[in-house]
Amino acid sequence: xxxxxxxxxxxxxxxxxxxxxxxxxxxxxxxxxxxxxxxxxxxxxxxxxxxxxxxxxxxxxxxxxxxxxxxxxxxxxxxxxxxxxxxxxxxxxxxxxxxxxxxxxxxxxxxxxxxxxxxxxxxxxxxxxxxxxxxxxxxxxxxxxxxxxxxxx
Amino acid sequence: xxxxxxxxxxxxxxxxxxxxxxxxxxxxxxxxxxxxxxxxxxxxxxxxxxxxxxxxxxxxxxxxxxxxxxxxxxxxxxxxx
Numbered sequence: 001x002x003x004x005x006x007x008x009x010x011x012x013x014x015x016x017x018x019x020x021x022x023x024x025x026x027x028x029x030x031x032x033x034x035x036x037x038x039x040x041x042x043x044x045x046x047x048x049x050x051x052x053x054x055x056x057x058x059x060x061x062x063x064x065x066x067x068x069x070x071x072x073x074x075x076x077x078x079x080x081x082x083x084x085x086x087x088x089x090x091x092x093x094x095x096x097x098x099x100x101x102x103x104x105x106x107x108x109x110x111x112x113x114x115x116x117x118x119x120x121x122x123x124x125x126x127x128x129x130x131x132x133x134x135x136x137x138x139x140x141x142x143x144x145x146x147x148x149x150x151x152x153x
Numbered sequence: 154x155x156x157x158x159x160x161x162x163x164x165x166x167x168x169x170x171x172x173x174x175x176x177x178x179x180x181x182x183x184x185x186x187x188x189x190x191x192x193x194x195x196x197x198x199x200x201x202x203x204x205x206x207x208x209x210x211x212x213x214x215x216x217x218x219x220x221x222x223x224x225x226x227x228x229x230x231x232x233x234x
Binding site: 040057058059060062063064066088099100120123124125126127128129130131132142143144145148149150 | 229
């Protein structure tokens with residue numbers, strides 16, 4: 001069965017390409033006047049300007065999925081009522097591939113923008129997923145997020 | 154007691170496996186598990202301060218006493234997104 005949030009919206013870690021349209025279709029309702037979507041994609045140059053060939057992601061799914069569900073639940077209440085879906089991809093990704101997608105629907109846009117940003121910020125900080133950059137020169141290195149070492153419990 | 158170590162990303166590469174079984178004395182803590190790993194794989198030593206440990210899927214303090222059958226995730230800084 002596919003991963004779902006507490007309210008049954010998509011919330012998952014997948015090995016296959018992300019379909020943003022499916023997330024948008026899942027969150028929108030006739031009561032929502034705003035839909036905000038975020039897509040994180042593999043870009044050509046790393047932060048240090050090295051040419052990137054692709055990325056690979058790995059996850060600790062038994063921990064990452066519950067954490068993702070917790071973040072979605074928080075985001076759906078924190079700024080006002082919102083409907084939140086989030087999917088992260090693992091495995092080998094090429095330039096332009098989407099690694100993560102967030103879709104949020106709410107009555108008005110401010111709540112949807114805030115909730116969407118909250119989901120991606122917290123995901124980067126709290127969800128046990130790792131990224132390796134593969135460079136065009138054949139080298140590779142693991143890249144950590146700022147704040148990606150959460151305080152020890 | 155016997156615990157399962159789940160290693161990820163750079164730590165998985167250093168250890169050379171994504172999981173391993175460790176035999177530890179009764180009363181062993183998360184910190185003693187780390188020491189045991191670092192003794193076997195000295196390349197882990199400089200990674201200690203940035204590494205987080207999880208017990209059965211939840212972040213755990215170094216002082217936590219482990220139980221037989223625990224699954225301990227050994228996690229370098231996260232890089233998702």
